[in-house]
Amino acid sequence: MPEVHLWSGLRGLADGKESVEVEAGTVGELLDALVRAHPALQEAIDAGVSVAIDGRIIAGSLTEPVPEGSEVYLMQRLRGG
Amino acid sequence: MALDDSKREFRFVGTRPDRPDGLDKVTGRARFGADMNAAGMLHGAILRSPHAHARIVRIDTSKAEALADVKAVVTRADFAEVPFKPGLAGEVWNVLENVMAGDKALYDGHAVAAVAATSALAARDALKLIEVEYEELPYVTDVNAAMRQDAPVIREGAADFSVPDDMHPNVVRRHESGHGDVEAGFAEADLVIEDSFETEATHQGYIEPHACLGQLGKDGKGELWCCTQGHWIVQKTCAALLGIETANLRVTASEIGGGFGGKTTVFIEPVALALSRKANRPVKIVMSRAEVFRATGPTASASMDIKVGMKKDGTITAAQGEFRLQGGAFPGAPGDMTAMCAFAPYDLKNVHQVGYDVMTNRPKQAAYRAPGSPMAAFAVESVVDELCRKLDLDPIEVRLKNAAREGTKASYGPRFERIGLVETLEAAKAHPHYAAPLKPGQGRGISCGFWFNHGGETSVSLALSEDGSVQLMVGTPDIGGSRASMALMAAEVLGIPYENIRVTIADTASLGYNDVSHGSRVTYASGLATIKAAKDAVRKLSQRAAAKWGIPEDAVKWEDGCAVPSGPNAGDFDPLPLAEITAEMGQTGGPISGHFEATPEGAGVSFATHIVDAEVDRETGATKVVRYTVIQDAGKAIHPTYVEGQFQGGAAQGIGWALNEEYIYGEDGRLQNAGFLDYRIPVASDLPMIDTVIVEVPNPGHPFGVRGVGETSICPPLAAIANAVSAAAGVRMRHLPMSPPRTLAALKARDA
Numbered sequence: 001m002p003e004v005h006l007w008s009g010l011r012g013l014a015d016g017k018e019s020v021e022v023e024a025g026t027v028g029e030l031l032d033a034l035v036r037a038h039p040a041l042q043e044a045i046d047a048g049v050s051v052a053i054d055g056r057i058i059a060g061s062l063t064e065p066v067p068e069g070s071e072v073y074l075m076q077r078l079r080g081g
Numbered sequence: 082m083a084l085d086d087s088k089r090e091f092r093f094v095g096t097r098p099d100r101p102d103g104l105d106k107v108t109g110r111a112r113f114g115a116d117m118n119a120a121g122m123l124h125g126a127i128l129r130s131p132h133a134h135a136r137i138v139r140i141d142t143s144k145a146e147a148l149a150d151v152k153a154v155v156t157r158a159d160f161a162e163v164p165f166k167p168g169l170a171g172e173v174w175n176v177l178e179n180v181m182a183g184d185k186a187l188y189d190g191h192a193v194a195a196v197a198a199t200s201a202l203a204a205r206d207a208l209k210l211i212e213v214e215y216e217e218l219p220y221v222t223d224v225n226a227a228m229r230q231d232a233p234v235i236r237e238g239a240a241d242f243s244v245p246d247d248m249h250p251n252v253v254r255r256h257e258s259g260h261g262d263v264e265a266g267f268a269e270a271d272l273v274i275e276d277s278f279e280t281e282a283t284h285q286g287y288i289e290p291h292a293c294l295g296q297l298g299k300d301g302k303g304e305l306w307c308c309t310q311g312h313w314i315v316q317k318t319c320a321a322l323l324g325i326e327t328a329n330l331r332v333t334a335s336e337i338g339g340g341f342g343g344k345t346t347v348f349i350e351p352v353a354l355a356l357s358r359k360a361n362r363p364v365k366i367v368m369s370r371a372e373v374f375r376a377t378g379p380t381a382s383a384s385m386d387i388k389v390g391m392k393k394d395g396t397i398t399a400a401q402g403e404f405r406l407q408g409g410a411f412p413g414a415p416g417d418m419t420a421m422c423a424f425a426p427y428d429l430k431n432v433h434q435v436g437y438d439v440m441t442n443r444p445k446q447a448a449y450r451a452p453g454s455p456m457a458a459f460a461v462e463s464v465v466d467e468l469c470r471k472l473d474l475d476p477i478e479v480r481l482k483n484a485a486r487e488g489t490k491a492s493y494g495p496r497f498e499r500i501g502l503v504e505t506l507e508a509a510k511a512h513p514h515y516a517a518p519l520k521p522g523q524g525r526g527i528s529c530g531f532w533f534n535h536g537g538e539t540s541v542s543l544a545l546s547e548d549g550s551v552q553l554m555v556g557t558p559d560i561g562g563s564r565a566s567m568a569l570m571a572a573e574v575l576g577i578p579y580e581n582i583r584v585t586i587a588d589t590a591s592l593g594y595n596d597v598s599h600g601s602r603v604t605y606a607s608g609l610a611t612i613k614a615a616k617d618a619v620r621k622l623s624q625r626a627a628a629k630w631g632i633p634e635d636a637v638k639w640e641d642g643c644a645v646p647s648g649p650n651a652g653d654f655d656p657l658p659l660a661e662i663t664a665e666m667g668q669t670g671g672p673i674s675g676h677f678e679a680t681p682e683g684a685g686v687s688f689a690t691h692i693v694d695a696e697v698d699r700e701t702g703a704t705k706v707v708r709y710t711v712i713q714d715a716g717k718a719i720h721p722t723y724v725e726g727q728f729q730g731g732a733a734q735g736i737g738w739a740l741n742e743e744y745i746y747g748e749d750g751r752l753q754n755a756g757f758l759d760y761r762i763p764v765a766s767d768l769p770m771i772d773t774v775i776v777e778v779p780n781p782g783h784p785f786g787v788r789g790v791g792e793t794s795i796c797p798p799l800a801a802i803a804n805a806v807s808a809a810a811g812v813r814m815r816h817l818p819m820s821p822p823r824t825l826a827a828l829k830a831r832d833a
Binding site: 005007008009013043044046047048052054055056057058059060061064071073074075076078079080081 | 168169170241242243255256257258259341342343345415417418421433447448449450451452493494495496497498533534535536537599600601602680682683684686782792
């Protein structure tokens with residue numbers, strides 16, 4: 001199961017946990033699973049998040065695969081100028 | 082998206098052909114936002130609040146409407162109802178509120194009403210007849226003052242989930258991240274420096290003011306021509322603000338005279354459309370420079386506290402920062418990005434960063450090249466520089482010792498993929514600039530900078546002509562030479578000359594959705610899509626050749642612009658050039674085009690290192706930058722001249738930001754310097770030759786290895802220049818811009 005690391009600003013919404021293990025094959029499933037495990041994360045995820053999978057930053061695509069055993073970080077949604 | 086088609090040897094990519102828009106630009110033939118006209122066109126003008134914060138008690142437009150020349154007047158009531166939501170979830174509401182004030186005017190320059198008349202002069206005159214009764218309210222324009230408990234409240238309920246309850250309502254978003262134990266890290270250090278820094282708001286300073294021509298009928302169908310970095314976002318936003326279907330508004334992007342992030346949203350476009358809908362005639366609006374300053378987005382200003390611990394050998398043991406950014410009277414200041422970029426160049430065991438997005442009575446901030454990162458680099462790299470000075474360490478060696486590399490856990494969380502920071506530092510160390518002697522009174526500064534880069538929704542279409550020439554349609558306005566880069570990448574795949582490919586920025590009715598030209602994404606994402614679209618065309622061309630030869634499709638390959646048999650067993654046929662296939666395409670299956678649509682994810686982060694020499698006049702406090710070298714990882718430079726132009730442009734804008742540019746607010750809450758006479762951007766005589774070194778560490782997420790280059794180049798300059806000025810002046814400069822009066826005051830304080 002991928003282990004999803006939360007930035008510290010989110011931990012208060014996930015019972016203080018630094019990381020959450022979820023069952024997911026794609027980014028979209030991963031975000032859904034996070035909200036199921038910790039409903040308070042809904043607003044943060046709705047506001048926009050990016051995901052880094054083994055270092056590769058996925059800015060917004062929900063269909064990107066999450067390989068088994070990958071290191072996943074939730075990140076603030078990236079914006080540019 | 083998996084890339085199984087990476088290419089590292091090139092025929093066209095990496096060459097420097099003439100720019101395709103060169104003749105249009107030098108002859109004046111290029112059509113910018115204000116160059117579009119229509120029969121029966123009216124001219125729009127916008128009435129703006131003179132107050133920093135005021136309740137709008139009453140607006141009486143009757144006298145203006147009575148004028149024969151006036152054909153329409155609009156206020157907020159002429160726009161759609163949009164639901165309010167906190168934070169960035171309410172961005173459509175935020176944009177509407179900024180485009181036309183609702184109950185309150187929130188900053189000096191905030192639009193409150195607009196007029197369409199038969200001439201620009203008549204429209205401006207009519208504005209004087211609109212009576213607005215204001216109830217002035219207390220205001221705040223400084224970020225730290227806006228966070229204090231006694232600060233005037235700009236809008237209740239704008240804060241999102243991330244802000245603790247005990248903070249002032251002006252604090253609307255909070256970001257916190259990091260890892261390790263910073264206190265333990267500081268305890269291990271031989272020297273800890275804690276300091277505070279400020280940067281002022283600066284404008285992107287594009288030379289072309291915002292301009293548009295809009296028409297919207299009572300049937301809800303419309304057309305809009307405007308200068309923008311992204312016409313699909315204009316289409317979507319205008320449709321939402323006017324309550325029409327997105328597909329009923331066709332938007333065409335003009336040539337663009339600079340954007341730098343500031344043209345990624347709308348200001349006048351929905352107003353022109355609302356006026357047109359009411360007047361039933363096309364309406365053109367062109368902003369004055371004063372309006373551009375007062376009412377379009379400058380960058381956020383910042384107030385920052387940094388603490389870094391270092392061992393005598395240069396090892397950084399811990400780093401922490403608090404970044405407070407004000408972004409005007411709306412959520413959106415990039416406190417989060419500032420915090421995430423701040424320590425990214427370093428491999429840190431212990432790091433902690435907090436960013437705040439704070440509202441003040443100023444115009445709504447807009448993105449400006451790597452939003453947030455330049456300010457963060459200024460603060461962090463100043464402290465690192467001071468540590469190097471105090472510990473008598475070489476600033477490049479210290480950065481190399483602590484540099485982030487492939488596999489390093491980034492300060493913002495994940496591990497880096499292949500990155501090129503070390504390569505830029507090694508190139509800086511080896512550059513003659515770094516070893517060159519300094520004259521008395523001069524100082525040298527070094528800084529690294531980091532930016533994420535972006536992918537985004539992208540659609541590209543490529544149509545072949547019978548004569549073998551190619552029309553390539555992209556949806557990302559060309560703000561940095563992308564037409565040339567796209568043509569080079571298509572030429573590389575198709576194997577035909579660069580000159581045979583014409584690249585057009587298609588309108589919203591001609592192509593699928595495209596994200597804005599922002600996030601340094603265009604050469605990466607539109608480039609990737611161009612390569613894939615060209616490959617789609619090559620596949621179809623090969624099919625035609627296979628059919629002609631009567632061999633299987635997989636027995637044909639594409640080489641140097643021709644279909645050829647894939648091997649001796651495929652048959653003995655002469656190479657079939659592209660133009661011979663297209664000449665017959667109408668009779669062999671129909672027109673041939675290539676398409677690609679995706680949201681590429683793999684932009685690849687990028688780093689730069691800058692070296693600056695500066696000289697400070699001790700009598701006037703004026704600073705001159707005497708030598709400047711930009712070293713940056715471009716992944717792969719498609720058209721190196723444009724890449725160098727981006728590097729130089731970032732340095733030039735950084736020099737302005739560091740030395741002179743700032744929004745100055747008076748005690749009355751009004752902007753004091755809304756013009757280029759009093760807001761000083763660098764001119765050619767202010768700049769030295771800006772030398773460039775292109776480092777190429779290929780990005781694994783792009784077929785040719787491209788990393789975006791547009792934004793990273795503005796990340797190091799503020800810090801590198803501040804470090805150079807601090808060395809030259811003998812005093813640490815903590816507040817940008819380092820304008821002559823501020824530098825003179827610092828020199829006097831040092832001597833006192």
